Amino acid sequence: MDTDTKLCQGKDIFERMNYLYQASYLMALKNRVVASYYGNIMIGCGKKSVLRIESDIKRTLCKCCQSPLIPGETAKVRLVSKPVKCVKWTCLTCLSVKRFPTKKGYKLWTEQPASTNQIFNYRSKLKDGKPNIVIEENNLCKDK
Numbered sequence: 441m442d443t444d445t446k447l448c449q450g451k452d453i454f455e456r457m458n459y460l461y462q463a464s465y466l467m468a469l470k471n472r473v474v475a476s477y478y479g480n481i482m483i484g485c486g487k488k489s490v491l492r493i494e495s496d497i498k499r500t501l502c503k504c505c506q507s508p509l510i511p512g513e514t515a516k517v518r519l520v521s522k523p524v525k526c527v528k529w530t531c532l533t534c535l536s537v538k539r540f541p542t543k544k545g546y547k548l549w550t551e552q553p554a555s556t557n558q559i560f561n562y563r564s565k566l567k568d569g570k571p572n573i574v575i576e577e578n579n580l581c582k583d584k
């Protein structure tokens with residue numbers, strides 16, 4: 441087993457999910473059924489291998505039909521003030537609605553610096569064939 445796979449569990453699955461996400465986005469305006477199908481496979485890959493999808497990416501997929509939500513193209517985005525201030529996303533494929541509350545100063549856990557423990561930076565291999573991996577330790581937790 442090489443160092444790449446040791447350090448990043450499920451790297452091949454992440455690469456496949458990335459490919460499917462990009463394919464889904466490309467097909468969104470041409471064929472919505474195919475775009476939804478790719479999104480569905482992507483979610484299935486993540487579920488089967490128990491890998492988390494970044495919340496920013498997860499929010500761009502419809503919870504109901506898994507098609508990509510592109511503002512103005514496949515989704516209608518509106519600011520709503522009642523009952524609570526939120527951003528309302530309406531999928532134009534299946535007409536399902538997602539609401540994201542907007543609270544001043546609120547950050548998701550993944551956006552907070554304390555949530556990051558280690559950053560693996562995978563770059564293309566060096567000329568001598570050795571993998572070029574940079575590991576950055578996050579010392580923000582220790583400062584507090």
Ligand SMILES: [Zn+2]
Nearest residue numbers: 502505531534
């Ligand atoms: Zn939908």
